[in-house]
Amino acid sequence: MNAEIIAIGSELLTPFRQDTNSLFLTEQLNRLGVEVSFKTIVGDRRPDLINVARIALSRADVVIFMGGLGPTEDDLTRECVAETLGRPLKRHARIVEDLRARFAARGWKMAENNERQGDVIDGADALDNKRGSAPGQFLHIDDQYGHAIIVLLPGPPHELRGMFEEHVFERLKRLVPAQHIATRELKIGMIGESMVDKRAAPIYKAAQGVETTILAGTPGEVQLHLRAQASSFEEAQKRVDALATLLEDEFEDAIFATKGESMEQIVGYYLGMREKTLAVAESCTGGMLAARITSVPGSSRYFLGGAVVYENSVKTALAGVPPLLIAEHGAVSSQVAAALAEGIRNSCKSSFGIGITGVAGPAGGSDEKPVGLVFHALADGSHTEVIERTFPGDRDRIRHWATQQALDMVRRKLM
Amino acid sequence: MNAEIIAIGSELLTPFRQDTNSLFLTEQLNRLGVEVSFKTIVGDRRPDLINVARIALSRADVVIFMGGLGPTEDDLTRECVAETLGRPLKRHARIVEDLRARFAARGWKMAENNERQGDVIDGADALDNKRGSAPGQFLHIDDQYGHAIIVLLPGPPHELRGMFEEHVFERLKRLVPAQHIATRELKIGMIGESMVDKRAAPIYKAAQGVETTILAGTPGEVQLHLRAQASSFEEAQKRVDALATLLEDEFEDAIFATKGESMEQIVGYYLGMREKTLAVAESCTGGMLAARITSVPGSSRYFLGGAVVYENSVKTALAGVPPLLIAEHGAVSSQVAAALAEGIRNSCKSSFGIGITGVAGPAGGSDEKPVGLVFHALADGSHTEVIERTFPGDRDRIRHWATQQALDMVRRKLM
Numbered sequence: 140m141n142a143e144i145i146a147i148g149s150e151l152l153t154p155f156r157q158d159t160n161s162l163f164l165t166e167q168l169n170r171l172g173v174e175v176s177f178k179t180i181v182g183d184r185r186p187d188l189i190n191v192a193r194i195a196l197s198r199a200d201v202v203i204f205m206g207g208l209g210p211t212e213d214d215l216t217r218e219c220v221a222e223t224l225g226r227p228l229k230r231h232a233r234i235v236e237d238l239r240a241r242f243a244a245r246g247w248k249m250a251e252n253n254e255r256q257g258d259v260i261d262g263a264d265a266l267d268n269k270r271g272s273a274p275g276q277f278l279h280i281d282d283q284y285g286h287a288i289i290v291l292l293p294g295p296p297h298e299l300r301g302m303f304e305e306h307v308f309e310r311l312k313r314l315v316p317a318q319h320i321a322t323r324e325l326k327i328g329m330i331g332e333s334m335v336d337k338r339a340a341p342i343y344k345a346a347q348g349v350e351t352t353i354l355a356g357t358p359g360e361v362q363l364h365l366r367a368q369a370s371s372f373e374e375a376q377k378r379v380d381a382l383a384t385l386l387e388d389e390f391e392d393a394i395f396a397t398k399g400e401s402m403e404q405i406v407g408y409y410l411g412m413r414e415k416t417l418a419v420a421e422s423c424t425g426g427m428l429a430a431r432i433t434s435v436p437g438s439s440r441y442f443l444g445g446a447v448v449y450e451n452s453v454k455t456a457l458a459g460v461p462p463l464l465i466a467e468h469g470a471v472s473s474q475v476a477a478a479l480a481e482g483i484r485n486s487c488k489s490s491f492g493i494g495i496t497g498v499a500g501p502a503g504g505s506d507e508k509p510v511g512l513v514f515h516a517l518a519d520g521s522h523t524e525v526i527e528r529t530f531p532g533d534r535d536r537i538r539h540w541a542t543q544q545a546l547d548m549v550r551r552k553l554m
Numbered sequence: 555m556n557a558e559i560i561a562i563g564s565e566l567l568t569p570f571r572q573d574t575n576s577l578f579l580t581e582q583l584n585r586l587g588v589e590v591s592f593k594t595i596v597g598d599r600r601p602d603l604i605n606v607a608r609i610a611l612s613r614a615d616v617v618i619f620m621g622g623l624g625p626t627e628d629d630l631t632r633e634c635v636a637e638t639l640g641r642p643l644k645r646h647a648r649i650v651e652d653l654r655a656r657f658a659a660r661g662w663k664m665a666e667n668n669e670r671q672g673d674v675i676d677g678a679d680a681l682d683n684k685r686g687s688a689p690g691q692f693l694h695i696d697d698q699y700g701h702a703i704i705v706l707l708p709g710p711p712h713e714l715r716g717m718f719e720e721h722v723f724e725r726l727k728r729l730v731p732a733q734h735i736a737t738r739e740l741k742i743g744m745i746g747e748s749m750v751d752k753r754a755a756p757i758y759k760a761a762q763g764v765e766t767t768i769l770a771g772t773p774g775e776v777q778l779h780l781r782a783q784a785s786s787f788e789e790a791q792k793r794v795d796a797l798a799t800l801l802e803d804e805f806e807d808a809i810f811a812t813k814g815e816s817m818e819q820i821v822g823y824y825l826g827m828r829e830k831t832l833a834v835a836e837s838c839t840g841g842m843l844a845a846r847i848t849s850v851p852g853s854s855r856y857f858l859g860g861a862v863v864y865e866n867s868v869k870t871a872l873a874g875v876p877p878l879l880i881a882e883h884g885a886v887s888s889q890v891a892a893a894l895a896e897g898i899r900n901s902c903k904s905s906f907g908i909g910i911t912g913v914a915g916p917a918g919g920s921d922e923k924p925v926g927l928v929f930h931a932l933a934d935g936s937h938t939e940v941i942e943r944t945f946p947g948d949r950d951r952i953r954h955w956a957t958q959q960a961l962d963m964v965r966r967k968l969m
Contacts, residue, residue, distance in 0.1 A: 148767075148769075149765075149767050150767050150769045150779065151593075152580065152589075152590045152591070152592075152593065153580060153584075153767075153779065154577050154578070154580045154581035154584065155577075155779075156769070157572070157574070157577060159572070162569045162570070162572060163569070165567065165568060165569040166569035169568075169569065174567075175567045176567070176596070176597065176599075176602060177567075177594065177595065177596055177602070177606070178566075178567065178594070178595035179592065179593070179594050179595075180592065180593035180594075181591070181592055182591065183767075184591075187591055187592070187613075190613060191592070194609055198602075198605060209747070209748070210748050210751070211748070211751045211755070211768060212755065213767070213768070247749075250748060250749070250752045252748070252751075252752065253748060270946075270947060270948075272748070295770060297947065297948060297950075297951065352565075352568060352570050354570045354571075362570075364569075364570060418868070419862075421841075424845075424848075425844050425845055425847070425848025425849070425853070425857075426836075426841035426842065426843065426844025426845035426847075426848060426860065426862065427841065427845040427848075428841065429840050429841025429844075429845075429862040430839075430840055430841035430842040430844075430845045432840070432841075433839075433840025433841060433842075433862070433864065434840070434949070434950065434953075436915070436916050436917065436949055437917065438840075438864075439864050439865070442840075442864050443864055443865040443867075443868050444861065444862045444863045444864045444865055444868035444869075444872065445841065445861070445862040446859065446860070446861050446862070446872060447834075447841065447844040447848070447859045447860040447861070447862070448859045449848065449853075449854050449857050449858055449859045450854070450858040450859055450902065452858075452902075452903065453833070453858050453859030453901075453902050454859075456901050456902065456903075457859065457861060457872050457901060457902075486868075486871050486872060487865065487867075487868050487871065487872075488867065488871075500851070501851050502851065502852065503854075534849070534851055535849065538849075
């Protein structure tokens with residue numbers, strides 16, 4: 140079976156916005172054995188939307204529409220799909236009541252235009268939206284367009300993902316011929332993409348029946364996606380696992396995740412397992428490291444806190460760095476990184492302390508200390524390790540590289 | 555005039571890769587006054603490619619194909635466009651010679667399949683590719699598809715950009731009626747999308763000749779994109795500015811940006827202008843607020859630092875919150891938020907201090923203090939303001955909402 144994914148919204152036809160939902164949907168559809176043959180992006184114009192809907196129904200078995208389900212006059216997806224199919228829209232009183240209750244719970248009166256969100260194409264299931272107001276729709280037709288599955292999903296990524304996982308995946312699974320697909324996602328830290336490819340390619344090219352994709356993730360992370368399709372799940376799993384083992388032998392401890400986990404999840408996992416705690420003092424990363432660590436639910440079990448130490452006096456006030464040390468070596472130095480790690484460990488009474496100081500740019504670089512230079516320190520109470528790196532890229536990439544390097548130091552310490 | 559952009563390549567239909575060239579092309583086409591009406595992504599399959607080419611020629615004045623111009627058997631764009639148009643391909647001896655010379659210069663012998671790159675659609679101009687091997691093509695037709703401009707470009711972004719700027723922009727400019735486009739982007743803080751639409755719609759609908767798109771940004775941000783097209787740039791600018799003024803009258807100080815700036819840029823701009831400094835103490839946002847503030851280059855001029863205070867003892871150690879206050883009111887309380895703001899302001903000696911404490915979830919909520927409850931405090935030395943909000947969504951969205959609310963408090967204070 141094949142699918143077409145249609146992203147709707149005039150903003151997606153500007154230079155500023157891009158559909159990213161289709162990547163998630165493609166992954167989910169592939170898991171079910173459905174290939175994506177076309178992706179289309181169209182604006183909020185009635186004739187264009189109807190044109191696109193008609194074409195998709197003529198060439199795909201599964202057609203997924205994303206966006207245009209909100210309450211505004213620009214939100215035309217319901218009407219246009221209904222018109223294309225020659226089916227009426229019916230307003231569901233229960234959905235309208237739920238919307239009204241949702242507004243009332245926040246002490247707001249619902250604007251009348253919101254009622255349009257209760258319009259459901261005749262014959263479709265309305266899909267409950269826990270994360271937003273617009274319900275989705277699921278419709279299985281067998282008419283002038285032949286056999287087709289039509290899904291309408293909201294555009295905001297968190298609403299779309301939640302709704303797909305809760306309501307669409309199982310419905311599709313019942314309608315799609317059984318396929319068995321196994322996947323693995325290995326993540327490699329702090330090695331460049333071309334170097335990973337050079338070492339991995341001879342291995343994955345020799346593997347039978349496993350599709351491999353190499354992908355640069357955020358800075359300091361390269362992903363190897365393995366995918367096998369077979370007549371039984373066990374066979375598919377065996378194939379991806381065999382290749383994963385060969386790749387693990389090649390990259391050894393540079394592989395930090397074998398099932399797609401993030402670096403901050405892995406570090407949290409090790410800290411929890413070893414019953415250790417962590418505190419951080421960041422200068423150039425400005426809170427990004429703490430934000431990554433605390434993005435993991437439950438991180439309060441092992442993360443005690445930290446300091447963002449932009450101003451030199453704050454390095455002293457919050458992380459106890461002696462002013463003379465800064466005066467002697469400069470704020471961006473191996474010595475200050477070590478003092479930050481040790482100082483924050485003392486202030487927070489944690490097992491480990493991390494210190495980061497560097498030049499994120501675009502300004503502030505010099506011949507001696509160029510943009511991209513970062514010192515990362517890890518203190519455990521008896522020993523403090525410092526790693527100096529010079530990272531490429533812009534401010535955002537340099538900051539991301541630095542947080543990855545610091546997390547990788549904790550991971551290697553605990554492995 | 556309208557355009558369709560077609561990205562060709564089976565890798566663009568996997569979960570791992572995305573077309574980004576179309577953002578560049580859209581910007582360039584918009585500059586010429588050409589609207590993009592459709593974007594299509596299709597794999598390396600002959601019937602699919604012909605299907606897509608035929609549809610695009612039926613609905614767009616300018617059709618740009620990207621990718622599929624290389625030497626391999628997967629590279630089908632030339633053949634399929636020629637077949638769609640019913641025109642023959644002609645092999646250009648000069649291009650083949652150039653390719654051969656290119657290979658020879660590197661000491662390689664050219665594989666025969668490379669000669670296909672010299673095939674040019676009858677009537678098209680071949681476009682020289684300085685950065686790679688595959689030439690592009692430019693064709694202006696007036697036949698069964700009516701008047702149309704067809705452009706074939708290579709897929710690698712640096713080849714595509716260079717070729718567009720050197721060979722395509724001027725050719726299009728000569729063929730496209732002169733148009734001038736002006737845009738504005740207003741951003742509104744801490745008001746829901748449907749409420750913004752309800753208040754904005756009567757205004758932008760009454761405006762002549764300005765297209766308006768409403769878009770939900772990150773939590774706590776709604777964007778209004780205005781766009782006008784006119785025969786002179788001044789006229790286009792006058793129209794978007796007039797509408798922007800009416801919208802500014804309606805939303806007053808809820809509008810935080812009028813030229814697309816981010817909330818953290820605006821807050822930084824005000825702090826710099828008023829020569830004030832800021833420090834933050836974050837619990838549930840875990841460094842995300844500091845990371846947003848420090849994502850702005852030059853933020854070290856007004857941001858001194860902050861504390862991430864997960865563990866209660868760290869609230870005391872880094873932000874001077876009295877342990878008794880936490881014992882009495884709980885860590886998530888108005889009192890602790892205020893103490894964090896005042897404490898971090900004292901520790902960092904800044905003009906303003908922000909304190910945030912709340913329940914980001916998914917665990918840790920109670921009937922009295924549910925997931926999503928956040929207290930935001932702003933201290934200026936003489937007065938401390940606290941705002942209590944209960945935000946919807948998952949951990950990531952709640953954390954984002956809270957940072958937006960805190961930044962908005964600083965903005966309103968400084969306005």
